[in-house]
Amino acid sequence: MIQQFAHWLTYNIFNFSEDTKIAEVVYFFIYDSIKIILLLLAITYFMSLLRYYLPIEKLRDFLVTHKLFGADYFLATIFGAITPFCTCSSIPLFVGFLKAGIPLGVTFAFLITSPLVNEVAIAMLVGLFGWKITLFYVGSGILLGMIGGWLIGKLKMEKYVADFVWKNNSNNETGSEKEKNKFSSQVLKITAREAWDISKKIIPYILLGVGLGAIIHGYVPEGFFEKY
Structure with missing residues (x-):
C-alpha cells in the first residue's frame, strides 16, 4: 500500500518521468519516510504503553538505595x-x-x-x-x-x-498500581499523547536522514563506497 501510494505520488501527482534519477530520489524519500515514521509511531506508542505498566519507580528506588x-x-x-x-x-x-x-x-x-x-x-x-x-x-x-x-x-x-x-x-x-490493573481508553489516550510528543521531536531528523539516503541512493554509483 505504501509502495503504491509513493508510486502514485511520484509519477502521477508530481509527474516525474520513470527511469530518471530525480524520480528515484523522490520515490525513495516518500516511501522510506512514510514507512519509517509509521514504524516509529507504532513502536513509540507500544513502548509508551509498556512503560506505563512497567514498575520503573521500583527499579529507580532499587538503584538509588543500593550501592x-x-x-x-x-x-x-x-x-x-x-x-x-x-x-x-x-x-x-x-x-x-x-x-x-x-x-x-x-x-x-x-x-x-x-x-x-x-x-x-x-x-x-x-x-x-x-x-x-x-x-x-x-x-x-x-x-x-x-x-x-x-x-x-x-x-x-x-x-x-x-x-x-x-x-x-x-x-x-507510569500510572498508579491500581490503574495498572486497568486497560481503559484513558490509558490509551495518555500513552498516545506521550508517543506523539516524543515522535514529533524525532521526525525532522528522520526526514533529514532519509533525504540524505535518497540522494545517495539516486546519485551515488553502486559500489562507490565499497571501492573508495
Whole structure:
C-alpha cells in the first residue's frame, strides 16, 4: 500500500518521468519516510504503553538505595541485551527511565547495548561464525555499554538532555498500581499523547536522514563506497 501510494505520488501527482534519477530520489524519500515514521509511531506508542505498566519507580528506588559498585551498569546492559528493541524503540523507554529518575549513565548503558546485542544478531552470528565469535561480540557489546554509560555518568551530562525529557515528571506517566490493573481508553489516550510528543521531536531528523539516503541512493554509483 505504501509502495503504491509513493508510486502514485511520484509519477502521477508530481509527474516525474520513470527511469530518471530525480524520480528515484523522490520515490525513495516518500516511501522510506512514510514507512519509517509509521514504524516509529507504532513502536513509540507500544513502548509508551509498556512503560506505563512497567514498575520503573521500583527499579529507580532499587538503584538509588543500593550501592551496586558498577553492577547497575551491568544490569542495564543485560536488560538492553535481552530486550528485542532497536534504537527507535529503545529511545522511548530510555526517556521513560530518565523521567522516572534513573541516572543518566545507567540509562545510557541500556541505550548503547540495546541495538548492539539482540537475538537476531546472535542467531546470525552463531550460524555464520560460531559460538566463540558470537560470545566475543556479545561480551564486547555489553562492555562497550558499561564503559559508555560509566563515562556519561562521570561527565555529568544531564544538562545536555532536552528539556522535554525532564518536564511533567509528576504527571503520572507510569500510572498508579491500581490503574495498572486497568486497560481503559484513558490509558490509551495518555500513552498516545506521550508517543506523539516524543515522535514529533524525532521526525525532522528522520526526514533529514532519509533525504540524505535518497540522494545517495539516486546519485551515488553502486559500489562507490565499497571501492573508495
